[in-house]
Amino acid sequence: MEMELLLQFCINGLMLGMMYALVAVGFTLFFGVLDVIVFSHGDTVMIGSFSGLSMYWWVNAYYPAMPAAGTAFLVVLAAVSVVVLLGMGVADAVIVPLRKAPALNTLLATMMLGTVLRESIRLFFPDGSNPHPFPGLLPDWSWRSSQLTLRFDNLALFCSGALIIALVHFIINRTRLGLAIRAVAQDEEAAKLMGVNFRLVVLATFAMGAGVAAFAGVMNGIYYNEITFGVGLLLGAIGFSAAVIGGLGNVFGAILGGFIFAFLQTIGAVAMPFAAAYKDVFAFGVVIALLAWRPTGLIAEPASKRV
Amino acid sequence: MMRQMLAFLSGSAGCIVFALAIIVWLHVFLMAEEHVPIFICLVTVVGLGVAANMLKVTDAVRTSLAEHERLWNLCALAVPLALIWLFREDHYNLFLIGAIMVYAVAVLGLNVQLGYAGVINFSCASFFGIGAYTSTMLMTGAGLPPLAALLLGGVMAALVGCILIFPVLRTSGHYAALVTMAFALLFKVFMDVNDFFGGPQGITVPPMTLFGIDFSHNMLFGDTELSFYLRYDLLCLLLLGLAFCFVRRLERSWIGLSMDAVRSDDTASACFGINISRWKITAFVVGNCLSGLAGALYAMMQAYISPANFTFSDSLLFLSILLLGGIGNMWGVILATVFVVLIPEKFQVIQEFRYLIYSGLVLLMIIFSPKGLLPRQPRSYS
């Protein structure tokens, strides 16, 4: 295969992988702290895109003279603040009350919550059932050869995605808040006895996960130039798969899982030209096989079983 | 006064009153078509449920259930029969009643897996679908008689389950959940892109024929023309009855005890010499077989299947039935099936708002009563 074509596939795969990784980081954070799977996370991403879009419309209507950088900043700000509030609300109203219930209940409750979010956007956002164009926001400088298109905005998105994940990693491992989060993750009771404010830690974790999701939403919008209300379910399922094959509770696992899943989808479509439509079958099949091989993900959880 | 009433209800009369109440309510609810009656029906049932709980009527009914089990089983048989007769000419409501019974069979299968052995399964609808597609292909492709195809549908689901169980056994918790979830997604996409099984378009399913009777024709009974769904409903009732007896026997046997042990603490049960893998495999295979059988019958009844019937969301629907009914309680499961099948159907009157309101209701249910409608009671060894 030509070098340029190969490179283009790699770029596509990397962008897709970064998006999955950002979603997977959320899953892994929530799981690490509260041992819960928050399945509405994919729809949280979608809410992020839509709140960003609303801000863009607002800016365009009232301050059309705003410089592009300012608009981009405001869009991200709007997405992050709406979604962070939503994430904290969800934690407080659904996750914490269900903490003592079986894990299945939380899973199902958050899936239903995801449907509620999805349907609310479809019904109450203006013209919500249709796809909406998302503004490019970033300068569209690009370099083209016959088979390859390198775009500045892709590069910028990729780098800022990486930066955000690094930031999350830094917060968890190097700050007092991170210390508290890790303490709660290890032993809730003991952490409480040591004076950690449990509720605050949970809210902070959800705020952080939601913030990353909001960024993923805006990134999704900029990358595809188009957003729909229905992307959350599959994105959630893929993000969850990515977090799990990487190994739950581990930020690096989430990144690894995200890129592996994107890689599998790309390989599936490239290597089987006769059956490109089977690429998801291929990807999920490999996920099952991977789990049969490494039952607790590629980067395994430190498993010590209390008997 | 109140005490006498409770005593009355905890005897055999409680059973009959309860059965009559269900027949009347379901009859009214199935007939209701406008917003207001449907809403009143729902409010009534919620109100009655809450009131029954506060006045300790639920406890009385529970006592009655424990003491007069045979009578309860008979009544359970009488309720669907009565409803089938009441709706004998009404195709759509008969179809819904049949769908409830078929779904209940599949959820009973899930109940064996999750409720007894604690094996998580997010792909119940896929096995339901495997049963449906296998029986259809065997009938149209190989020309097998429908009854044989129905049974082989169940067998095929069990066989596919035998393969999937290996990664499930190796993993646990959320990892096992992902294995089955990935299978559910894989199954749907596979069916979607596959021409052989009809693709996303779906395929037409030949009707059931039994002893030379074609199930797809209406039948005459005196002057009235009975709906063809009536035969299907009787067959569904038979399947549900058999499945119910089977699962009940299983639960009360030493097998059920072993499964309970495996679920509640696998380390401890391994210490006592219980073979964990064996019982998990048994539960998974038995449960999938039931789902497959149910799926095969559902396909014939609906006369048409497509991959969209068997998505991950449908698997969630089955799980939500189990959870709302109370994991492990067979009566609760059947009761919950009634609500979960009927409510979205009745919500058609509010058109585009129905998913929003339905998922909101389920969310509230999970938050309000996390143990489901009728939580499973501890075993009684007396």
Place this chain on the structure above:
Amino acid sequence: MAARHILWRRVLCLALFAAFFYAAGDAEAKTALRVGYIGPLTGGNSSIGLGARNAAELAVFERNEDSGATYNYELFSLDDECKPDAGIKVATKMASDKKILGAVAHYCSAVALGTVDVYHRYGMPVIVYGAVSPGITYGNNYPEILRIIGTLINQNKVASEFMLSQGYKRFAIIHDTTDYGKDHKDYFTKFIKEQGGEILEPMFGVTSDQQDFTTELTKIKSMNPEVIYFSGLTPLGVRIRSQMEKLGIDAQFEGVSGIKSDAFIAGLGPDLAEGCLSFLEGSPVEKLAGGEAFLRSYQARDFKNLPDTMAPFAYVAMRQFLDVIEKVGPDRKKITEALYKIKNADTLIGKVSYDDHGQNSEPYVSKYVAQDGQWVVWEDSEYASGKRSLKKPGAGK
């Protein structure tokens, strides 16, 4: 803490009740003859389904206000979600209810192909308003099934001739894996090959909820097509067109009737949509007598959704039902027979005549190009007059 949660629950409860009453608000019971509508009211294609429902409702409203009408009518509408299984369920529900005399139904071919058996079994006449797969009318001998919109065979014939006449030779194909997408692809490739065009292999089948098409498009880019033909519905069409731009693919984008919706242009924005081609059965509404009046009275009713593409078809079909019922009375069999007698009728969407299979045999197909954020009939566009031009054939080489 506990008190806060109780508060939360109360708020949630209240919100749900409010939503229910809001939804229940516009309903009122009355005794009248019933007619039905089935289409996608939820999901990605709901804008078309809702527009068509409103149009059917408009036809019923107008008839009820008409003092000359013998009967009073009530519209009973159900949601097929654009999914065959849901469609079968609601079709059974509607057809088995003998009070409902007939229905205007289905935008999605996948649904219609599944439900025709149901309508036949119960003997309810149905006019299909938006699904174009040939098998719906020609795949069976059911008298109950009529269709007001043309089949996709004509559409692809016109499309292939048009594309070749514009000088395009090399076509890459993306299709969704439903029968709708596959039928379109089959006829289009057949016509193109017959007339000497080249179809580039492999063709790409995609599922209808796919998000990322960069892999497929990258491969297509390396095949150097002049045209990318997509057969499928609006949501996918929007994604493919915008991702083409991202990958710098400089080929002409051609869609089928499934993308000829306002939502397609709204979803892409006018710049990206500019120059996209689509084809649709029937003449454009604005051009025909009564078209303006239809749009005006639609707007006057204060519906919550725009009419979108299929509204005129549903409106005309519903009016035909009501006319026929006025004539022959409330009897399904007689209504079915009377519908076949409609020949050469002048309507909002052009001539309508039903053949033996209940297919409207007036095969006019309009060509559309997106220009300045609107679908413009090709002949009236600045592209046809030479002011603007489509992507140059051979430019990719």
